[in-house]
Amino acid sequence: MGFVIFLLLIVVLGAAGYATAIFMTKKQTKVIEELSEKKDKLMAVQIADTFYTLKNLNLTGQTKRTYETWQATWQTITRFRFPEIEAALVSAEQYIQKLNFIKGNQVTQQAENLIEETKAEVDKIYSALQKLLDSEKQNRAQLDLLQERYASMRKDLLAHSFSFGEALETLEKRLAYLELDFAKFNTLTNEGDHLEAKEVLGRIENEMKEFESIVEQVPQFLKEIETEYNEQVEDLKQGYARMVEEHYQFSKISIPEEIEKIEKTIEVARGHIAATELEEARQQLDKVAREIDQLYDVMEAEIEAREFVYRNKAQVEKRLNQV
Template sequence: MEIAILILALILIVAIVSFSIRRKRKKEIERLEQKRKELENRPISEQLTRVKDLNMDGQAEELFDRWRAEWDEVVSIHMPAIKTLLYEADEAIDRLRFSKAQEIEKEIEEYIEQCHSDMDNILAELEHLIGSEAQSRVEVEQLKEHYRNARKTLLAHQYSFGPALYELERRLEIFAPSFEQYEELTEEGNYLHASELVKSLVGEAVALEAMIVEIPDILTELQTSIPATISDLRAGHREMEQQGYYLKHLEMISFLDELEAHLHELLQLVQQLELDKVKPSINVLIEELDFCYDQLEKEVISRVYVERNAFNLQDRLLNELLQAKELITEAIFVQQSYRLESEKADKPKRLAKELELLQRRYDVLLEQFTDGHSAFTSLEADLQDITASFEKIAEEQASFAEYLKTLRVEEMDIRVELDELRKELHEVDRKLHKANIPGIPDEMRSRVAEVEEQLFVVEKSLEEVPLNMVQIRTNVKVAKELLEGARTKVIEMVENVILFEHTIRYGNRYRATHPDVQKRFRAAERSFTALRYTKALEEAGVAVSQVDPKALEAIQRLAQDDLYKATKL
């Protein structure tokens, strides 16, 4: 019984699966049948009838015959074949040969896709033929209108086109026979050839129309504007030479001759309608002519500058040379009292030599200006360079003269500063001995002695002949640094002493009740007696801090007034 039930279950499962697959395959057959009907119903025949409205000769007839043959092949061969395959697939499904059915379905799908592709090609070529014919007809009418307008323009404005007129007319003449050729091609049904002809005519028409617009302006530039500019430049060049300008270095006349020869070459290119080569050259010509104007204008501007400033340096150079000689004498005199570095000592002579060289350059410039054989732009550049060099030398000379004057002033300032430093040292020493302390540490005495010794060095250096101000300044700087260091250490020591005394007074309250405080205070007092004030303050501070953590803050407040009075230097 169990085996029978199992067999029945298996049969039922197989039947259900077979039914499901069969149903799926049947749906696929229906889908393919629907695609076949859509393929069959595509309006190829209706579209082919549109071609019959054209002249059925030549190319049109050939295309029509090919399309109709391809469509007949689809209808009479491919469609029946697809039907047959659909029938075979359906029969295979009924026999439960699903693999075979799938293979046939795949073949049908490829068959239908191929037919679709063939039909799409037929429709695309058909639309191209009909569209080309319609578009070409419109374009031809437009071309005829452009052709008539172009002929009218050339006839009415022949002078405006100059040497290019013949070539323009020759190229325009190809349109009339081309129109006739177009009509012949359409009458013969060669619409695609006619369309290609129209495209080439459109390109030619666009190019000719652009030339008809551009050539009058180009010829105006080449025959009128640029020659007029060249003529103006020649006249200006001649007039400026008559006015005393030296212009040979510009070589402008030969350059203008080259430009005129180039103009003739450009006119020949215009005659040949090679405008793409002409237009960039015109721009270059205009830029070169503008450059010529700029060169002449620079000569005029330079002449104004040179005439206004050529003689301005004469008196100043002479005066500066006299000052240079005086400065050499003054430097020799100053060196008797002050030692100068070799570079500074030689500076007046060097500046004097530079002024003499500049004077010679200036004399040559004046001579060139007078004889009129130099370009004003060159004279201006030289004059500006000479002026800049002169200003620099004059500034250096004035600075050196001021330096010599300041040496005596600096010496007096240093002597005054030395007196001030001695007073400050005396005040530091007085504060040191006035302090209520058991004694002065050796280190402090050494610092004060070192400052005294350095001040003595400064004093001795001020007695030397000649004075070495560089060394004196260094000595003064060292003395000031040593004095500042001594002052800082004295103030620090006095502060430590005052804070120690206040710490002892503040901590006396704990001596009887805290033996450790008593012990540390005795050690601190021994350090104090031994002139070790910093260590004494540290030991006393640790002692009171162990009992009262805020003791040091309180001591600082209590000692504030005493610290201010004692350390005020």
């Protein structure tokens, strides 16, 4: 009776083991099949065709160097990575057939990791190639927008040329430099270097932003000089002349010399504005503002001093008479 139970136990365990082996075999085989499908999808990505299309575009310069870099990466994947994945999947399948599920699972995991890494690289390559293909179209669209802005900028400059003073010549030169950049873009595009051409467009856009900012600020700077600083300088001159007539004395400072210095600083600021060097112009005008305020303070202090003397003159004379 015990022997029969023992035989039944062996049969049951054998059946359970066989069922487990069948289950594990099917499970891991399914995993391998899914990974194999992923690998096939990667190999089916239309990258080779894209490389062929780009090759026929006669690329040059930076665009060609970028193309060659991605081509080398793709060749590495096709020559080494795909065979490595295939070998891992075959090895995993062999281990499973030998019922070595632990080793089979390890190799399957390695194959899955390789596929995920390869997919990331393939996606990156495909995206980069599509950008190369779309670069000319995108550049042309951006060029149209920039040329519209350029035409508007030139029109506004001519329409309000009187408000830019001596800066008009410098602004016209800046527009001429923009025209040279547009010409360079066309040359690079015709040569097939679309990435370099895109960088030129980026430079044009930055130069336009700077130009538009300058065009907005120059009239404000000139108006500030005419309606604020020149008027204050004239006021200082007239105020000093009246004070001299009234016998004010400035023993520690020469008001005319200081006014002359301020006028020279204003001319320096005008020179910076004419050259569209607005940061430097602002520094000079801030200096003018400080120096004008200092002269006003000196003259006001002298006026206050005279008033103090007049208020206390009688009392001082009385004291002197008493003495």
